[in-house]
Amino acid sequence: MNQETAAGSGSFVNFLNLLGQFTLKLIGELGAVAIFFVHGFSLIFSYPFQFGKVVQQVYFIGVKSFLIISLIGLFTGMVLGLQGYYTLVKFGSEGMLGAAVALSLIRELGPVLTALMIIGRAGSSIAAEIGIMRISEQIDALDTMDINPMRFLVSPRIAASVITFPLLTALFDVIGIIGGYLTGVLLLGVNSGIFFNRIYDSVVAKDINGGFIKSLVFALIVSTICCYQGYFTHMRPGGFGAKGVSLSTTSAVVISCVLVLVLDYVLTSFLL
Amino acid sequence: MAQPFIEFKDVSKSFGSLHVLDRVNLKIYSGEITSIIGKSGVGKSVLLKHIIGLLKPDAGQILINGKPLSEFTRSEWRDFKRSLSYMFQSNALFDSLTVFENIALPLVERTNLPSGQISEKVDFRIQQFELLEVQDRYPSQISGGMQKRVALARALVTEPAMILFDEPTTGLDPLRKNAVLNMIAHYQHEIGFTGVMVSHDIPDVFFISNRVAIIENRKIPFQGTPLELEQSDDEIVWQFIHGHEVLQDQLTGLNSKPEVEKLLSSLISSASSGDSVSAAALFTIDDIDKIKEGVGYIASQRIFQCLAMILKGLLDAKEYAARLGSGEILAVFPDSQLDRAEEVIRCLSERCSMEELMDPAKYKKVCIDFAIKAGTVEVDGSMDLTALIARAREKQKVIAKMECKGVADRK
Numbered sequence: 001m002n003q004e005t006a007a008g009s010g011s012f013v014n015f016l017n018l019l020g021q022f023t024l025k026l027i028g029e030l031g032a033v034a035i036f037f038v039h040g041f042s043l044i045f046s047y048p049f050q051f052g053k054v055v056q057q058v059y060f061i062g063v064k065s066f067l068i069i070s071l072i073g074l075f076t077g078m079v080l081g082l083q084g085y086y087t088l089v090k091f092g093s094e095g096m097l098g099a100a101v102a103l104s105l106i107r108e109l110g111p112v113l114t115a116l117m118i119i120g121r122a123g124s125s126i127a128a129e130i131g132i133m134r135i136s137e138q139i140d141a142l143d144t145m146d147i148n149p150m151r152f153l154v155s156p157r158i159a160a161s162v163i164t165f166p167l168l169t170a171l172f173d174v175i176g177i178i179g180g181y182l183t184g185v186l187l188l189g190v191n192s193g194i195f196f197n198r199i200y201d202s203v204v205a206k207d208i209n210g211g212f213i214k215s216l217v218f219a220l221i222v223s224t225i226c227c228y229q230g231y232f233t234h235m236r237p238g239g240f241g242a243k244g245v246s247l248s249t250t251s252a253v254v255i256s257c258v259l260v261l262v263l264d265y266v267l268t269s270f271l272l
Numbered sequence: 273m274a275q276p277f278i279e280f281k282d283v284s285k286s287f288g289s290l291h292v293l294d295r296v297n298l299k300i301y302s303g304e305i306t307s308i309i310g311k312s313g314v315g316k317s318v319l320l321k322h323i324i325g326l327l328k329p330d331a332g333q334i335l336i337n338g339k340p341l342s343e344f345t346r347s348e349w350r351d352f353k354r355s356l357s358y359m360f361q362s363n364a365l366f367d368s369l370t371v372f373e374n375i376a377l378p379l380v381e382r383t384n385l386p387s388g389q390i391s392e393k394v395d396f397r398i399q400q401f402e403l404l405e406v407q408d409r410y411p412s413q414i415s416g417g418m419q420k421r422v423a424l425a426r427a428l429v430t431e432p433a434m435i436l437f438d439e440p441t442t443g444l445d446p447l448r449k450n451a452v453l454n455m456i457a458h459y460q461h462e463i464g465f466t467g468v469m470v471s472h473d474i475p476d477v478f479f480i481s482n483r484v485a486i487i488e489n490r491k492i493p494f495q496g497t498p499l500e501l502e503q504s505d506d507e508i509v510w511q512f513i514h515g516h517e518v519l520q521d522q523l524t525g526l527n528s529k530p531e532v533e534k535l536l537s538s539l540i541s542s543a544s545s546g547d548s549v550s551a552a553a554l555f556t557i558d559d560i561d562k563i564k565e566g567v568g569y570i571a572s573q574r575i576f577q578c579l580a581m582i583l584k585g586l587l588d589a590k591e592y593a594a595r596l597g598s599g600e601i602l603a604v605f606p607d608s609q610l611d612r613a614e615e616v617i618r619c620l621s622e623r624c625s626m627e628e629l630m631d632p633a634k635y636k637k638v639c640i641d642f643a644i645k646a647g648t649v650e651v652d653g654s655m656d657l658t659a660l661i662a663r664a665r666e667k668q669k670v671i672a673k674m675e676c677k678g679v680a681d682r683k
Contacts, residue, residue, distance in 0.1 A: 129368075141364035144324050146353045147381045 036231070037224040040154035050156050057160030061122040065168060072117055073110075073172040077179020080104055084180070085188045094188075098195035099202035101180030102173075106207050110173040111165075111214035112264050115222060118161075118168065119256045123226040126157055127252035130230025131245035139231070154231065158223045165219035166212050173211070210271040217267060221259050226252040275338055277302035277434075277466055278323060283332035285318055292318050294490035295332065304482035305460055305467040309474060309512060314487050316470040317361055320436050323468065324358050325349070354382070357430060361438040361470070363423040365411040372398065372407040375425045382430070397425040400455070416443045424452060428459065437469040441476075449473065453480050474512060486512055525584040526601070532594035536604050537657055544653025551605040551613040554664035555579060555620075556645045560599030566640040572599075579644060582623045586616045602661065604651075613648040617671055620646070624672035632676045639676035646671045 084100045130153055133139050142149040177199065184190040229252035233244045276299035285293040292315040300306045308316050321327040322334055325341070334341040336352060344352065357378075365374050376394045379385055385393075398407050401421040406414045411422065420443055427435055440456070441449040453473070457480040460467055471477040478484060478498040485495035486509060494501065494509050501509060507530040539550045557563070557575055564572040580601060583593055593603040605612050624630055624644055632639055647668035649660055 133366075136367070137360050137362050137364040138366055140326055141358070141360060141366075143326065144353070144356065144358035145378045145382065146350065147378070152381070 033224060033228050036154075036228050037158075037220065040150050040158050040224065040227065041220075043148065043151040043155040044159045046151060046155075050151070050159075053152075053156035054159045054163075057156045058163055061118065061157075061160050062164030062168060065118055065121050065164070066171070068121060069114060069117055069168050069172050070175050072113060073105075073175035074179040074182075076109055076113060076172075077101060077105065077176030077181075078183045079179075080109075080176070081180035081183035081188075085184055085190065094184075094190055095194045096198055097180065097184045097190050098177075099198040101184070102177050102199040102203050103207060105173045105176040105180075106203060106211045108264070108268070110169045110176065111211050111218060112260060114165065114169045114172045114215065115218035115260045116257060118165065119222055119226075119253055119260070123222050123256055124249050124253050126223070126226040127230040127249045128245055130154075130227060131233035131248045134231060134233045135241055135244060149231075154227045157227055158220065161219040161223035162216060165215045165222075169211060169215040206271075210267075213271065214264065214267050217263060218260050221263060222256045225256045225259065228252075229255070274301065276300055276335075277337060278468075279335040279338075280319070280322070281333045281335060283322065283329045283334060285315070285322070285327065285330050291490055293329075296487075296490070296492055298485055298492055298495060300466065300468055301483065302466050303464050305456070305469060305480055306483045306485060307469045307471055307477045307481040308485050308487055309471060309477070310487035312472075315490065316487055317438050319487065320358075320438055320468060320470055323436060324356060325353070355433040356436065357427040357432040357434070358436045359423050359427040359438055359440055361442070363411070363419045365419055365422055365426075367411050370408050370410055371403055371414065371422050374411065374422055375429050378426065378430050393429055397429050401425045417445065417448060420444055421448070421452070424455075431463065432465060434466040434468070437467065437471070439470055439472065441471065441473050449476070453477070456480060526580050527592045527594045529594045529596065532592045532602055532604055533657060535592055535606070536602075536651065536660070539604065539606055539651045540653055540655070540657065540660065542653075543651050546653075548607050549609065550651040551608050551610045551648060552651055552660065552664060553603045553605070553613040553617060553646055553648045554596070554661060554668065555583065555601040555603065556665070556668060557599040558643045558645050558670075560642075563640055563642055567635065567638050575642070578627055579620075579624070582620055582627070583616070586619050586623075596661070602664075610648050610650055617646045617648065620644075621671040630672060630674045632674060635676065641673075641675050643670045643674070644672040645669060 080101045081097060084097050084104075085094055088094045088096055088100065130139075133153070139149045139153070142152055181192075181195060185192045185195050229248040230245075233248045234240075236244050236247055238244070238247050278298075278300040280296050280298040282295040282297060283293055284291070284295055296319065298308075298319070308319060310316050318327060322329060336344070341349075366377065369377065372394060375397055376390055379390045379393060383390075398404055401424065403418065403421060403425065406418055411419055414422070420440065424437075424440055427437070437456070441452050444452060453476060456467065456469075459465070460480070469477065469481070478501070481498055483495065484498055484501050485492050486501075488508050494504060494506060496504075502513060504510070507528070510529060536552060539548070542548050543550060557572075557579060560572050560576065563575065576595075576599060580593070580595070583601060583603060587593060587603065591603065591605050591608075593601055596602045603613070603616065605616075621644075628634055645668040647664045647666065649664040649667060651660065655663060
């Protein structure tokens with residue numbers, strides 16, 4: 001009996017040991033990401049400003065995502081219009097369709113889906129590009145040339161994300177509302193005036209600001225996580241070389257997506 | 273000697289359980305080219321990366337002009353780094369930038385030069401390294417040799433006070449390799465930068481090096497001038513200098529020089545105590561340097577190889593033979609009288625005369641007379657190793673000859 005108790009307490013200690021190790025590792029990692037972010041973000045404002053590199057990244061993250069964001073925004077708005085109409089019509093409130101579509105997009109779906117699309121399109125390639133630069137010693141080469149790799153690689157990407165995320169979110173919202181209009185008004189016969197009047201009545205500045213804040217937070221999180229994962233590819237215990245880059249890219253996408261959804265809940269709780 | 277510009281003092285470095293450097297001491301002097309040679313994977317690049325701060329030592333110190341690197345202030349470190357250029361073994365070119373942009377990058381990012389002046393400097397390097405046709409291409413679109421030249425151009429474009437070259441000529445064809453080494457030497461004479469070069473190109477790299485350091489078994493067993501290197505008796509050093517000869521000797525089955533010298537020394541001491549009597553024989557190709565100059569290096573080595581293979585075939589398992597110089601072989605016959613050595617010489621003489629290489633008709637274009645000489649000596653304990661070899665050399669007689677009589681074009 002005593003032996004059983006000792007064995008039971010031993011495995012419990014082991015469990016606590018593992019939990020402690022995991023927690024310490026997690027805190028360490030969070031601290032490292034925080035330092036990485038502060039370092040990269042502060043260098044955006046160091047002189048001389050890197051306008052050229054920021055514009056290049058705005059083009060890569062923003063302009064090149066334009067089409068896919070528009071497409072996703074359009075179909076999201078259309079499906080919202082469709083689902084919203086058949087739900088509201090049960091209560092005889094189909095006139096509220098414009099408000100339902102607009103509020104869903106501006107408050108939630110716009111910032112979240114835009115962030116998820118940018119993670120898939122640009123975030124993964126940021127992690128892969130920086131990861132390849134790390135394993136092929138290009139980052140070391142920058143260091144030996146006395147070019148700060150954080151300033152050269154990370155800062156322009158964070159700055160560009162801060163510029164493009166809110167703009168792409170706004171684009172997503174507008175196109176989404178057009179999508180809702182297409183199904184609600186043109187397909188299902190909701191009155192056009194009522195559709196837009198309800199949007200005008202129900203959407204207030206707080207909703208737009210909330211969406212804007214969310215997109216800004218997502219921009220910082222996504223760009224930092226993707227750059228961090230690529231930048232420290234060589235420290236990854238699971239794999240080296242091409243395998244290390246693929247693991248970094250996967251981690252960047254998975255962690256960014258999870259954090260976007262978790263933070264969306266947290267931010268919504270505070271903003272409501 | 274003056275204070276070294278860079279000094280490694282008892283530097284150790286490990287990666288997990290892999291110990292790469294173990295209390296390494298190295299001195300690099302200002303205005304000189306120091307070459308670090310060693311086998312692949314012994315830590316040459318690791319040593320170089322410590323200078324630029326990409327790696328930090330686990331123990332020991334790196335001194336720059338007598339001051340430990342670890343005590344450098346931020347601005348001192350920055351100034352030091354700005355005076356350096358590093359050429360990576362993997363080239364580390366930016367694959368999203370063109371050749372021109374790669375070379376221009378350190379100037380664009382680090383200086384305030386107007387773009388016209390940057391273009392001028394970059395164009396000069398592009399022309400110097402024959403990269404004009406590929407200047408708008410990306411690194412992945414050019415060959416490995418070209419990538420090497422781009423990396424070299426990028427290292428030189430800032431005209432640094434010190435350049436660290438990590439295998440600058442690996443992967444280049446012989447003509448370009450010589451051109452690159454010449455360029456480094458020329459530029460060093462002109463500007464007087466301090467160079468540290470990791471290379472495998474032995475002996476070519478010795479011609480442009482003021483000092484050479486050999487890294488082996490986590491330590492630096494030798495550092496000194498190329499002349500000191502050539503005169504060193506250390507077995508590791510000898511193997512590095514005569515690497516290509518070691519390969520040929522292995523192919524012919526010859527033993528290593530230090531191995532045979534060690535055996536002969538032990539035979540001398542046992543002979544002096546009266547335990548046993550042995551014999552030795554010295555074989556010389558007369559004159560191998562003339563053959564090298566006239567007929568060519570490959571022919572001279574073929575003749576040597578042929579002699580070595582015949583000799584090795586005539587020796588018993590307990591008898592040893594090793595290359596002594598470029599055209600000399602020392603054979604040792606433990607516990608044997610001179611008769612045994614003379615018997616081997618006789619057989620060798622007969623076999624040599626039947627060899628194709630001794631046929632003047634084979635030297636159609638250039639033919640040079642040469643002879644194979646042999647001399648025997650008894651290992652009696654009264655002479656040391658050098659005297660014994662000198663004695664055998666004195667007693668040498670011609671045992672085979674190749675005369676060019678009857679060949680159209682001869683010297």
